[in-house]
Every structure is written in C-alpha cells, then in structure tokens.
Amino acid sequence: MRKLLLQNLWRSPLTIAAPAPSAAALAELGVKVDQAARRRLGRSLAIREVDAGSCNGCELEIHALNNAYYDLERFGLRFVASPRHADVLLVTGPVTANMREALERTYAATPDPKWVVAVGDCGRDGGVFAGSYACVGGVSAVIPVDVHIPGCPPTPMQLLEGLLALLQVQRW
Amino acid sequence: MSAAASLQVLLEAGQPVAGHRPWPRIVVTTELWHAVIEGLAGGGWTLLGLWGEPGMVHLAAHEAASGFIGVASLPCPDGCFPSVGRLHPPAQRLERALADLVGLQPIDAPDARPWLDHGRWPVRHPLGAASAPAEATSPYPFLSAEGESLHQIPVGPVHAGIIEPGHFRFTANGEAVVRLEERLGYVHKGIEALLAGAPLERAARLVGRVSGDSTVAYALAFARAVEAATETAIPARAHGLRALMAELERLANHCGDIGAICNDAAFALMLAQCAVLREQVLRASAACFGHRLLMDSIVPGGVATDLPADGVHLLRALVAEIRRQFPPLVELYDNTASLQNRTASTGFVRPDLIRQFGCGGTIGRAGGRDFDARRQPGYPPYEQLKFEIPARTDSDVNARIWLRIGEVEQSLALIEQLLEQLPMGPVCVEVRQPGQPCEGVALVEGFRGDILVWLRLAADGTVARCHPRDPSWFQWPLLEAAIENNIVADFPLCNKSFNGSYSGHDL
Numbered sequence: 001m002r003k004l005l006l007q008n009l010w011r012s013p014l015t016i017a018a019p020a021p022s023a024a025a026l027a028e029l030g031v032k033v034d035q036a037a038r039r040r041l042g043r044s045l046a047i048r049e050v051d052a053g054s055c056n057g058c059e060l061e062i063h064a065l066n067n068a069y070y071d072l073e074r075f076g077l078r079f080v081a082s083p084r085h086a087d088v089l090l091v092t093g094p095v096t097a098n099m100r101e102a103l104e105r106t107y108a109a110t111p112d113p114k115w116v117v118a119v120g121d122c123g124r125d126g127g128v129f130a131g132s133y134a135c136v137g138g139v140s141a142v143i144p145v146d147v148h149i150p151g152c153p154p155t156p157m158q159l160l161e162g163l164l165a166l167l168q169v170q171r172w
Numbered sequence: 173m174s175a176a177a178s179l180q181v182l183l184e185a186g187q188p189v190a191g192h193r194p195w196p197r198i199v200v201t202t203e204l205w206h207a208v209i210e211g212l213a214g215g216g217w218t219l220l221g222l223w224g225e226p227g228m229v230h231l232a233a234h235e236a237a238s239g240f241i242g243v244a245s246l247p248c249p250d251g252c253f254p255s256v257g258r259l260h261p262p263a264q265r266l267e268r269a270l271a272d273l274v275g276l277q278p279i280d281a282p283d284a285r286p287w288l289d290h291g292r293w294p295v296r297h298p299l300g301a302a303s304a305p306a307e308a309t310s311p312y313p314f315l316s317a318e319g320e321s322l323h324q325i326p327v328g329p330v331h332a333g334i335i336e337p338g339h340f341r342f343t344a345n346g347e348a349v350v351r352l353e354e355r356l357g358y359v360h361k362g363i364e365a366l367l368a369g370a371p372l373e374r375a376a377r378l379v380g381r382v383s384g385d386s387t388v389a390y391a392l393a394f395a396r397a398v399e400a401a402t403e404t405a406i407p408a409r410a411h412g413l414r415a416l417m418a419e420l421e422r423l424a425n426h427c428g429d430i431g432a433i434c435n436d437a438a439f440a441l442m443l444a445q446c447a448v449l450r451e452q453v454l455r456a457s458a459a460c461f462g463h464r465l466l467m468d469s470i471v472p473g474g475v476a477t478d479l480p481a482d483g484v485h486l487l488r489a490l491v492a493e494i495r496r497q498f499p500p501l502v503e504l505y506d507n508t509a510s511l512q513n514r515t516a517s518t519g520f521v522r523p524d525l526i527r528q529f530g531c532g533g534t535i536g537r538a539g540g541r542d543f544d545a546r547r548q549p550g551y552p553p554y555e556q557l558k559f560e561i562p563a564r565t566d567s568d569v570n571a572r573i574w575l576r577i578g579e580v581e582q583s584l585a586l587i588e589q590l591l592e593q594l595p596m597g598p599v600c601v602e603v604r605q606p607g608q609p610c611e612g613v614a615l616v617e618g619f620r621g622d623i624l625v626w627l628r629l630a631a632d633g634t635v636a637r638c639h640p641r642d643p644s645w646f647q648w649p650l651l652e653a654a655i656e657n658n659i660v661a662d663f664p665l666c667n668k669s670f671n672g673s674y675s676g677h678d679l
Contacts, residue, residue, distance in 0.1 A: 058384070098357055
C-alpha cells in the first residue's frame with residue numbers, strides 16, 4: 001500500500017482543469033438566487049443527492065464527480081448523507097408516484113436557504129418515461145427547481161459546469 | 173406426471189404457440205401448470221421469469237441438465253391462476269408484482285401483500301383492466317419478529333449515499349440482525365405499459381433505460397429478442413461489436429464495484445484507484461462509440477455506430493493500461509488483512525438458496541452455481557471465444573470480490589480476442605417486417621447476471637407487449653438471507669457486494 005501511495009505522490013495528478021460554468025445554467029440561476037443566500041453560504045456547498053426514480057445512469061455519472069479526474073471537492077462542493085446538512089438537493093429521475101412523498105419530505109428536511117438542481121433529461125420533464133401512469137413528471141412538478149442540467153445522462157463535465165454555475169452566481 | 177420427466181417432455185403435452193422463437197412457448201392446462209411448479213420446487217429446473225397479460229400468465233424455465241428453455245402459458249379466464257410461490261418461494265415477489273400490474277390473482281399465494289403498487293398510482297392494474305385505485309390505502313404491514321430486546325431500524329427509501337431508493341426494515345438484537353425485510357418498488361416507472369404499442373426505436377431506448385448500469389446488456393437482450401421474433405440475421409461484425417460493448421460494460425461496472433465494496437469497509441484507497449480504472453473504460457467507450465455508458469449503441473438489427481479508425485488502437489491501449497494498473501490493486505486487496513477481516517465470512521449465502529432461486533451473476537457464481545448465459549444457452553460470438561467462468565463456493569463478500577476480479581481479467585482477455593478477430597463488413601441491417609404477430613425471447617449475461625427479455629411484436633412491427641426481467645429479482649431476496657446474524661454495520665458491505673438494481677427490479 002505504501003508503494004502505491006508513494007507512486008501517487010510522485011505522479012502528476014489526473015485531475016482535469018476546471019470547466020467554465022455553464023452559460024445556460026448561469027442564465028437560469030441569475031434571476032433566482034438572492035443576495036442574502038449567497039452571503040450566508042459562502043463558496044462552499046453541501047449536496048444531498050436524491051434519486052427520485054432514475055434508471056441509475058445519472059447516479060453513475062454523479063459518482064464519477066468524486067473520482068480523481070473531476071475531484072468535485074476542490075471546488076468546495078461535497079456530498080453529504082442527510083438533507084439536514086445540505087444546501088443543494090441534486091435530484092435525478094422522472095419523479096415516480098411512489099417517490100413523490102419521499103422527495104417532498106427530503107425537501108422539507110433541507111434547511112433554508114436551499115437550491116434544487118434537477119439532473120438529466122428525466123429530471124427536466126420525465127424524459128423517455130414522460131406520460132407514464134407511474135411518473136408525475138420532472139422534478140419541478142413536485143418541488144421548485146433552480147437549475148436544470150440536461151443529458152441522458154449528463155457527463156461529469158456537464159454536471160461540473162452546472163454546479164460551478166451555482167458557485168459563480170454566489171460570487172457576484 | 174412423473175417427477176423425472178424432463179421439462180421439454182413435460183411441455184410436449186401442451187399446445188405450442190406458432191411464431192415464438194427461438195425457444196418454444198406452450199399453452200398448458202392447469203394440470204400441466206402444477207407439474208411445472210412441482211418441477212421447479214423439486215429443483216429439476218430453474219425459474220427464469222413469471223409475468224402476465226390480461227387473461228394469461230407466462231412462466232419461463234431453464235433446465236440446466238439439458239439446457240432446454242421453455243415458456244409455459246396458462247390461460248386465466250377467471251382472472252386467477254394456481255400460485256407458483258406457494259411451492260416455489262423465488263416466484264413470490266414476481267407473482268405479487270404480476271397481481272399489482274395485471275390484476276391476475278395467484279390462488280393460495282403465501283403472501284398477498286402488494287409489491288410494486290404502493291397505493292400512489294392513479295390507476296389499479298395498469299397492464300390489465302385498468303380501474304380507479306382503491307379509496308383508502310392501509311399502511312404496508314411488515315413481517316414481524318418477536319423476542320426479547322429486539323429493536324427495529326427503518327432505512328430509506330432515501331439512503332445516505334448516492335444510490336437508488338428502497339426501504340430496508342431491520343430487526344436487530346443489539347448489533348446482530350435478526351431479520352431484514354426489503355420493500356422495493358419506489359422507482360417503478362411503468363416501463364412495461366410505456367412499451368406496449370411503442371415503435372421499435374422508442375422501445376429499444378426504453379429497454380436501454382430499465383437499469384442504466386446495464387444499458388448494453390438490456391439493449392442486447394431486447395435486440396436479440398426482436399431479431400429472434402422477426403428472424404432477422406445480423407452481420408458478423410455487429411455480433412463482434414456488441415460483445416465488445418458488453419465486455420466494456422462488465423469491465424467498467426466490476427472495476428467500480430470492487431472499489432465501492434472496499435470503500436464500505438472504509439478502505440477508500442481502493443475506491444479512488446478503481447474509480448480511475450472505471451473512468452478510463454468510460455472514456456474509451458465514449459471515444460469509440462460516442463457514449464460513456466454506451467446507451468442506445470445497440471439497436472435491433474445491429475449496432476448504431478461502427479468502431480472509428482483509431483478504435484482498435486484505443487481499446488488495445490486501454491487493455492494494456494488496466495493490465496498494468498489492476499494487478500497491484502489485486503495484490504493490495506490480497507495483502508490487507510484488516511480489509512479481509514471485514515469481507516471474509518461476511519454475508520454468507522447458502523449455496524442451496526442460490527440454486528433454488530436461480531441466482532445469477534457474481535453472487536451465484538461465488539456460491540457454487542456456475543451459470544453464465546454467454547455459455548448456456550450461449551449467443552454469438554462467444555462460441556468462438558476462449559474464456560473461463562470464474563467460480564467459487566465460499567459465497568461470502570470476499571468470494572464476490574474475487575469473482576469480480578476474475579471476471580475483470582476474463583473481460584480484458586475477451587476484448588483482446590474480439591479486437592483480434594473483428595470481422596469486416598456492415599454493422600447493421602433492417603429488421604424484417606413481421607407481417608403477422610410474432611414473439612421472441614432472449615437471455616443475455618449482463619454484469620449483474622442473466623437478463624431475460626420476452627416480447628410480442630404486432631404485425632406492423634411495433635411492440636405489443638414486452639417484459640424485461642432483471643437478475644436482481646432472484647438476488648434481492650437472498651440479501652435478506654445473507655445479512656442474517658451479521659452485524660448491522662456490515663449491511664453496506666453485504667449490500668454492495670450484491671449490488672442489486674432497484675430500477676431494474678422496480679421496472
């Protein structure tokens with residue numbers, strides 16, 4: 001194990017350069033985030049991921065944000081285990097009827113000020129599952145959404161761009 | 173009916189359905205249905221699937237001794253059928269789901285509680301005679317565990333990690349788990365209803381999203397079922413590229429899982445290293461086929477994208493890179509006693525339960541059941557490739573990690589062979605227009621285990637009915653058995669070593 005750790009110390013990091021914040025996400029956010037919220041949260045955000053019906057494709061790519069290439073924590077963004085510790089809810093999937101209440105309760109358990117990021121084409125409007133008896137639609141059909149990150153699933157780079165837009169807005 | 177009769181001989185007494193390929197579907201009488209159930213309960217054959225449509229229930233079974241696969245269909249004019257789960261527990265949840273979705277009632281079923289229907293849908297029996305839901309829904313009654321100083325721990329549906337939703341109800345005596353009961357269905361998306369009437373292209377996209385981590389395997393199973401139904405032959409290069417994609421998917425998922433299991437024993441170094449390997453596989457997949465998870469890359473008739481000019485070179489470099497980085501990680505796992513202290517003897521699953529449930533994938537093969545759909549029934553191009561199917565009998569978390577390590581090595585060897593032998597030529601053909609209703613079935617080995625897809629196409633080539641069955645159906649119930657007498661803190665380890673799909677199961 002020591003050998004592996006040493007090698008990793010000597011090797012140049014795998015981590016890629018940060019992308020520019022997504023212009024679309026910035027535009028969407030610009031009108032929604034108020035000054036007071038930005039002051040209180042500083043430049044660090046705790047994220048609670050909620051799968052509200054996803055096929056788990058989005059979860060795989062959200063997981064990838066933690067790998068050495070994307071290294072989400074360098075931006076002050078980290079995943080937390082409870083909505084009570086979270087500033088941001090990262091919600092995936094078409095919201096299923098069976099998950100609706102759990103999502104509402106998770107939102108209620110998240111302290112204000114809070115943001116909701118809807119991830120994936122399903123999180124936007126239900127995606128390929130739109131119209132099913134078992135789905136209520138996109139995330140915004142159940143809780144207010146501040147940013148959408150489209151894609152099926154969005155790549156880790158697209159996720160980073162969307163999340164960095166949140167931090168960018170805070171810096172204004 | 174003699175218990176010694178083979179499944180094939182037994183089903184010969186029924187009425188074969190024309191246009192069902194490649195394996196027969198037989199309409200059976202109630203008497204034959206009972207004989208099939210008895211054969212399942214006696215261990216003569218394995219349950220592959222149980223699903224329904226208005227007025228008819230279907231049961232797919234596999235006989236390991238002969239390799240025979242058949243579908244038995246029982247007409248249910250009265251809206252009910254003799255319960256399979258009464259004698260054969262692996263059918264219980266499938267039967268409950270079938271009752272929720274189609275409305276057919278299993279007679280004398282040991283568990284009459286709903287499964288996927290949580291009382292939140294605007295309809296009742298969405299795949300059957302859809303009706304308005306019942307007015308008031310009673311709380312879901314969990315099974316009881318009685319005894320002194322027992323306490324319950326409810327977990328989920330929203331979990332602490334970045335994982336899918338489901339509810340686990342633990343009953344514990346101090347640290348030791350006395351009973352675990354799962355409650356699933358939270359991510360039920362109504363995929364079967366969306367599939368009914370869908371054109372092939374849309375249906376392929378939907379089936380490719382039953383469980384995102386197995387999108388290649390699902391798309392492959394769907395495509396193979398369509399091609400069987402329509403008797404469409406696809407080019408040799410398409411077979412090669414499909415297998416390439418399937419092995420890339422297996423490689424990526426196993427790398428991720430090995431790291432994630434170790435991480436649940438607080439050994440984060442392994443996760444960090446394995447996540448790098450996984451990322452390299454996904455990047456190579458994107459560079460070769462245009463999508464990191466390879467979604468929509470396999471279509472009925474072949475594949476959507478051919479390998480680019482530098483594709484062979486890229487994938488060879490990937491294999492070389494993983495061959496370089498992976499062995500030190502295996503050595504690290506092998507030499508870290510504190511980690512193995514957590515994984516060895518934890519989450520043991522009895523091999524007789526694995527056989528009874530027909531549990532596939534790494535869980536099955538780590539517990540003495542060496543079933544792999546690439547070998548039996550087998551499908552191209554695997555008959556031309558050399559590979560071993562790693563198998564163990566110790567059936568604990570450690571065994572399931574070693575199984576994945578063995579399969580990573582096999583997948584690397586398979587990718588090399590596939591690149592070596594990749595035939596030239598077209599990669600896709602038009603699917604033949606059926607002209608009349610036809611049915612197809614396919615069994616494909618995903619990274620998690622064997623995926624069954626059954627479908628019926630209408631005369632115009634659209635999907636009339638399609639049922640995808642995830643390997644998790646026969647794995648989730650065994651997690652309840654694996655955790656018994658383990659401590660609560662080892663549940664994440666056991667769960668991750670199973671890595672059941674919620675979305676694939678909930679449909």
